[in-house]
Amino acid sequence: MPRISEDFRQAMNWTHTWLGVVLGIVLFAVFWMGTLTVFAPEIDRWMIPETRIAYDGREISYDRLLTQLPPDAATSDYVNFVVPTERHPAIGIFYRDSEGAFQNLLLDPRTGAPISVTDSHAGSGFIYPFHLSLTIEWQDLGYWIVGLAALAMLLLLVSGIFVHRKIIAEFFVFRPQRKPRRATLDLHNLSSLVGLPFYALMPFSGLLIFASLYLPWGMAEPFGGDMDKAEAAISGAYDPGPRTGRPAPIASLDAMKRKAEAMWSEVEGAPVKTNLVRILNNGDDSAAVYFRNTFPKDRVVLSKYVAVLDGQTGKVIQNFAKPPIGEAAAWVEGAHFVQFGHWPLRWLYFLGGLGGCVMIATGNLFWLRSREGKLAHASLGYRTVEALTIGGVTGIIAATGAFFVANRLIPTDAFPVTGERADAEVQVFWLVWLIAFVHAAILRERAWAQQAWAIAALAVAAVASNALSTGDHIGMTLAGAEWAVAGMDLLLLITAGIAAWAGIRLAPSQTPARLFEPMPAE
Amino acid sequence: MAGNRQTAGSQRAPAGFGGALAVWRLLVGFVGGYALVSGFVALTGSALPLLGMERGEALSLASLFALFVYVPTCLFILSTRRPWRNGTIMLMLAAAMIAAAVVI
Amino acid sequence: MSMLLLLVAVLAALFGCALLALSQPRHWQAVTHTRSEPGRTPQRLGVLLLTASIVLTILRDGASFAALFSPVLIGSAALVTAMVLTWCPRVLRPITKMITPTN
Numbered sequence: 001m002p003r004i005s006e007d008f009r010q011a012m013n014w015t016h017t018w019l020g021v022v023l024g025i026v027l028f029a030v031f032w033m034g035t036l037t038v039f040a041p042e043i044d045r046w047m048i049p050e051t052r053i054a055y056d057g058r059e060i061s062y063d064r065l066l067t068q069l070p071p072d073a074a075t076s077d078y079v080n081f082v083v084p085t086e087r088h089p090a091i092g093i094f095y096r097d098s099e100g101a102f103q104n105l106l107l108d109p110r111t112g113a114p115i116s117v118t119d120s121h122a123g124s125g126f127i128y129p130f131h132l133s134l135t136i137e138w139q140d141l142g143y144w145i146v147g148l149a150a151l152a153m154l155l156l157l158v159s160g161i162f163v164h165r166k167i168i169a170e171f172f173v174f175r176p177q178r179k180p181r182r183a184t185l186d187l188h189n190l191s192s193l194v195g196l197p198f199y200a201l202m203p204f205s206g207l208l209i210f211a212s213l214y215l216p217w218g219m220a221e222p223f224g225g226d227m228d229k230a231e232a233a234i235s236g237a238y239d240p241g242p243r244t245g246r247p248a249p250i251a252s253l254d255a256m257k258r259k260a261e262a263m264w265s266e267v268e269g270a271p272v273k274t275n276l277v278r279i280l281n282n283g284d285d286s287a288a289v290y291f292r293n294t295f296p297k298d299r300v301v302l303s304k305y306v307a308v309l310d311g312q313t314g315k316v317i318q319n320f321a322k323p324p325i326g327e328a329a330a331w332v333e334g335a336h337f338v339q340f341g342h343w344p345l346r347w348l349y350f351l352g353g354l355g356g357c358v359m360i361a362t363g364n365l366f367w368l369r370s371r372e373g374k375l376a377h378a379s380l381g382y383r384t385v386e387a388l389t390i391g392g393v394t395g396i397i398a399a400t401g402a403f404f405v406a407n408r409l410i411p412t413d414a415f416p417v418t419g420e421r422a423d424a425e426v427q428v429f430w431l432v433w434l435i436a437f438v439h440a441a442i443l444r445e446r447a448w449a450q451q452a453w454a455i456a457a458l459a460v461a462a463v464a465s466n467a468l469s470t471g472d473h474i475g476m477t478l479a480g481a482e483w484a485v486a487g488m489d490l491l492l493l494i495t496a497g498i499a500a501w502a503g504i505r506l507a508p509s510q511t512p513a514r515l516f517e518p519m520p521a522e
Numbered sequence: 523m524a525g526n527r528q529t530a531g532s533q534r535a536p537a538g539f540g541g542a543l544a545v546w547r548l549l550v551g552f553v554g555g556y557a558l559v560s561g562f563v564a565l566t567g568s569a570l571p572l573l574g575m576e577r578g579e580a581l582s583l584a585s586l587f588a589l590f591v592y593v594p595t596c597l598f599i600l601s602t603r604r605p606w607r608n609g610t611i612m613l614m615l616a617a618a619m620i621a622a623a624v625v626i
Numbered sequence: 627m628s629m630l631l632l633l634v635a636v637l638a639a640l641f642g643c644a645l646l647a648l649s650q651p652r653h654w655q656a657v658t659h660t661r662s663e664p665g666r667t668p669q670r671l672g673v674l675l676l677t678a679s680i681v682l683t684i685l686r687d688g689a690s691f692a693a694l695f696s697p698v699l700i701g702s703a704a705l706v707t708a709m710v711l712t713w714c715p716r717v718l719r720p721i722t723k724m725i726t727p728t729n
Contacts, residue, residue: 007536007538007601007603008601010536011536011538011539011600011601012597012601013536014535014536014539014600015597015600015601148552151552151589151592151593151596154589154593155593155596155597155600158593158597159597168650169650169652171646171647171650171704172643172647172650172653172704172707172708172711173652173708173711174708174709174711174712175712176712190705190708191705193704194701194702194704194705194708195698195701196701197697197698197701198697198698198701201694204589207589208585208586208589211585211588215559215560215563215585215588217560217564218559218560218561218562218563218564218567218584218588218623219563219564219567219581219585221563221564221567221568221623221624222564222567222568222571222577222580222581222584222623223567223577223581230578230581233576233577233578233581234578234581234582299690300690300691300694301690323576323578323579324579325579325582325583325586326578326579326582328582328586329582329585329586331690332586335694340691342687342691342695344632344695345691345694345695345698348695348698348699348702349698351698351702352698352701355701355705
């Protein structure tokens with residue numbers, strides 16, 4: 001550890017404590033939802049059972065799909081097919097309809113017909129956006145809160161290193177048998193150190209992904225204030241301009257797709273596939289077809305290649321490949337999205353996310369423990385942090401469990417006219433979370449055990465309700481190699497086990513001195 | 523962490539972190555730092571093309587380095603023994619970078 | 627082949643972290659139940675094994691993936707080591723027996 005002055009260490013300690021206490025629970029929420037987002041497609045399969053389709057890698061004909069789309073799509077200025085993959089077996093299609101609203105459909109790869117899906121936001125529509133922005137859309141406020149938390153995370157990591165006195169000697173130290181304050185700090189230090197590179201990379205890459213949102217002036221200024229031009233230069237975006245009004249049929253999408261992929265594969269020296277087939281200004285003679293390899297399976301770099309072909313002739317209008325520095329930035333972003341096909345790494349990301357949750361929770365717990373048994377214990381500040389910590393840790397986990405259970409219990413055909421079924425599930429999440437905060441504020445320390453038991457009960461209920469409502473119970477999904485659903489059910493059961501163990505260990509009958517506070521995360 | 527009396531429930535802020543100073547440090551660190559980083563990205567993105575780099579590449583490079591400017595700046599302002607002086611210097615530096623970026 | 631490389635990389639990370647932990651007197655003494663010093667060997671061996679683990683991940687997946695995989699792999703190995711030291715340190719006794727500390 002470099003020799004630093006005591007003044008500097010105190011300053012780092014002050015910074016670390018304040019940032020941690022003020023933003024800790026926001027950070028926990030972002031990390032928790034981020035951890036789940038690693039498996040967002042699998043959560044989608046679980047919550048939208050109609051998409052539990054076996055992926056057979058068959059060749060899709062986008063020409064044929066185009067003919068089967070609703071009539072609105074024929075003259076839409078934006079029609080986007082998402083190429084199916086093993087984790088997203090249904091074909092996604094979203095297009096802008098005649099009223100300017102976006103329509104979202106999933107197509108069965110075997111027939112091309114739309115699948116009548118359970119109306120649910122699920123992983124990709126709620127958990128992932130929550131991770132990005134806490135789903136607070138007003139004036140992008142949620143993005144700014146998450147961005148501030150990300151910046152704070154980087155400051156917390158660096159300041160934490162300076163606060164820690166004997167990093168090398170105490171790297172592997174964990175003493176659960178000692179007093180709760182000592183044990184909590186040990187666990188905080190340990191969880192922070194073992195995952196440090198990961199915890200640094202995540203906020204860094206996350207902020208980089210949204211650089212143009214967070215630095216609107218700075219990023220656009222080199223391009224004369226035109227952010228669209230800046231983004232086009234970095235990522236090869238294409239604007240076809242307004243429709244000319246002269247109708248024209250579109251040439252073969254499949255031929256264009258093959259051409260684009262062949263072009264890219266030649267440059268790369270290895271097969272490159274597109275992730276989307278996007279038609280701009282469909283049905284017009286200004287139509288263009290846009291291809292991009294957004295999420296390659298075999299590399300970390302995102303969206304390196306973009307090809308735009310003329311809609312009528314199939315001629316190449318734009319052939320874009322990210323230049324070296326742009327590619328480096330895309331590597332950093334790809335390291336955040338983790339959409340590539342490396343399963344051991346994906347699981348370690350999941351564990352890393354959980355480690356981050358442990359780090360943040362034990363940080364807040366240590367703050368509380370340091371002030372226990374003193375006058376501060378009754379103060380409003382302490383009680384606020386206490387309620388926020390309990391509600392923000394076990395509370396959000398319980399709310400997530402309630403979200404899953406609500407998904408299985410709310411009838412599929414509920415709210416048919418208003419289409420609010422998906423929103424109802426989300427409202428259950430917010431309601432249970434609110435109740436958790438109130439519960440924590442009233443019961444204080446006793447709330448930990450009760451919320452742990454709630455998590456256990458909800459996790460078991462989720463598995464049971466999946467089995468009852470879809471018939472895909474664990475025995476069946478394991479035997480049928482439906483890994484997404486089996487994996488979700490297994491993780492839910494493991495969660496229930498850990499939560500129950502935590503509930504027992506946290507029972508009020510334990511004397512505080514012997515109490516080791518395990519983290520009731522998955 | 524033997525001897526870290528700071529975390530033993532002491533509520534008193536260390537010297538140089540009371541009231542107004544704390545607010546100054548936080549504002550200058552976070553808000554002033556934001557201005558500095560915006561200026562840095564704009565200036566780098568505008569100046570490097572003058573040396574022959576592609577404009578999109580210059581912008582990518584600037585965005586990659588942005589946090590390496592923001593984080594140390596924040597930590598510096600939050601820990602410096604001369605917050606008023608250094609904070610003011612930093613704000614002037616931010617203004618200068620923004621002005622230079624607009625001019626180029 | 628890639629399964630084998632993965633397995634060896636994991637083992638190298640685990641043993642590498644165990645050795646680095648044992649290079650700290652407190653852990654060496656807790657595992658051996660003696661007051662002896664660990665010497666330089668555990669540290670050197672630990673660094674060697676961790677380097678090997680990194681190289682193996684590069685060989686398996688290329689530098690682009692290894693840059694992500696290796697740190698989280700070693701971090702997990704460090705966590706396992708800490709848990710072993712906390713709850714069953716005697717598991718590491720055979721390692722200490724294999725190393726004679728240089729005086």
